[in-house]
Amino acid sequence: MLVATWNVNSLNARMPRVEQWLAEVGPDIVCLQETKLANDAVPVEVFADLGYEVAHHGEGQWNGVAILSRLGIDDVVDGFADGIEPDTDARLVSATCGPVRVNSVYVPNGREVGHEHYHYKLAWLKRLRAHLEATADPAANVIVAGDWNIAPDDRDVWDRAAFEGLTHVTPEERSALADVVDWGLVDTFRERYPESGLFSYYDYQAGRFHKRQGMRIDYILSTLPLAERCRLDLVDRNARKGSKPSDHAPVLARYAVD
DNA sequence: ATGGTCGCCGAGCGA
Numbered sequence: 001m002l003v004a005t006w007n008v009n010s011l012n013a014r015m016p017r018v019e020q021w022l023a024e025v026g027p028d029i030v031c032l033q034e035t036k037l038a039n040d041a042v043p044v045e046v047f048a049d050l051g052y053e054v055a056h057h058g059e060g061q062w063n064g065v066a067i068l069s070r071l072g073i074d075d076v077v078d079g080f081a082d083g084i085e086p087d088t089d090a091r092l093v094s095a096t097c098g099p100v101r102v103n104s105v106y107v108p109n110g111r112e113v114g115h116e117h118y119h120y121k122l123a124w125l126k127r128l129r130a131h132l133e134a135t136a137d138p139a140a141n142v143i144v145a146g147d148w149n150i151a152p153d154d155r156d157v158w159d160r161a162a163f164e165g166l167t168h169v170t171p172e173e174r175s176a177l178a179d180v181v182d183w184g185l186v187d188t189f190r191e192r193y194p195e196s197g198l199f200s201y202y203d204y205q206a207g208r209f210h211k212r213q214g215m216r217i218d219y220i221l222s223t224l225p226l227a228e229r230c231r232l233d234l235v236d237r238n239a240r241k242g243s244k245p246s247d248h249a250p251v252l253a254r255y256a257v258d
Numbered sequence: 259a260t261g262g263t264c265g266c267c268g269a270g271c272g273a
Contacts, residue, residue, distance in 0.1 A: 009273080010265055034273085036266070061266060109273060149273090203273085204263035247264075247273080 031104035035064035071098030105146035138184025
C-alpha cells in the first residue's frame with residue numbers, strides 16, 4: 001500500500017503535474033492540501049479516469065484538503081469530529097480507505113509568533129488530538145498525513161539561525177505537535193533517516209530549492225501497526241523540479257499491508 | 259544578470 005501526501009498549492013494550477021504524477025507513481029492513497037477549490041470545482045471525473053475516488057473538503061480560494069483513494073472511500077468526515085463548533089477553515093478531511101483510516105491535515109501556518117493566527121494554530125493542533133481520540137484507535141491502522149507547518153526539530157530546517165524568532169520552529173509549536181504524536185503516531189521517515197537536509201518544502205523565492213535550503217514540514221504519521229509494516233519513506237524531489245511545481249514536494253510511504 | 263515566487267484574482271495579501 002503506497003501512501004502519499006502533497007501540498008499542491010492550488011489543485012487548479014497543479015492539475016497537469018498532479019495527473020502526470022499519479023499516472024507515473026501510482027499511489028493507492030494521496031492526501032492533498034491547499035487545493036484552493038470549492039467542492040463542486042474538483043475534477044472528480046479526471047481522478048476517476050485515473051482510478052481514484054475523491055473526498056474533498058474545500059471552501060474555494062484558500063485552504064482545501066482532499067483524499068484520493070484507489071482502495072475505496074467510506075465514512076468521510078469534514079473537519080473536526082470533536083463535538084465543538086466547526087473550524088473556520090477547511091483544513092481536515094478523514095475517510096476510511098480500505099484497511100486504513102486516513103486523515104489529510106493542513107495545519108495553520110501561524111504567520112507570526114504571537115499573532116492571532118499563531119494561537120489558532122496551537123488550538124488547532126489540540127483539536128486534532130481530540131479529533132483522533134473521538135474518531136480513531138491507536139491500535140488500528142491510522143494515518144495522519146499532511147502539511148504540518150512545523151519542523152519537528154532542528155534537523156528539519158536548512159539553517160536554524162535563519163528561523164530565529166519565526167514560526168514553524170518554536171518550542172510551543174513543537175510541543176503541540178508532540179501532543180498529537182503522543183496519541184500514538186510514529187514519524188517513520190525520521191526513524192528511517194536521522195540526518196538533516198531531507199526537506200519537503202522549499203520557498204519559491206531566492207532559489208531555495210536549487211540551494212537545498214528547505215524545511216521538512218510535510219510528513220506521514222502512522223499508528224504502530226502500520227509503522228511496523230512501513231518499508232519505504234521518501235520525498236519525491238523530482239516533483240519539485242521543472243515547470244510550474246508546487247513549493248512542496250510529495251512525501252511517500254509504503255506499507256506491507258494488503 | 260545589481261534581480262531573483264507563486265496563486266488567489268485582478269490589489270495586495272497569504273504562504
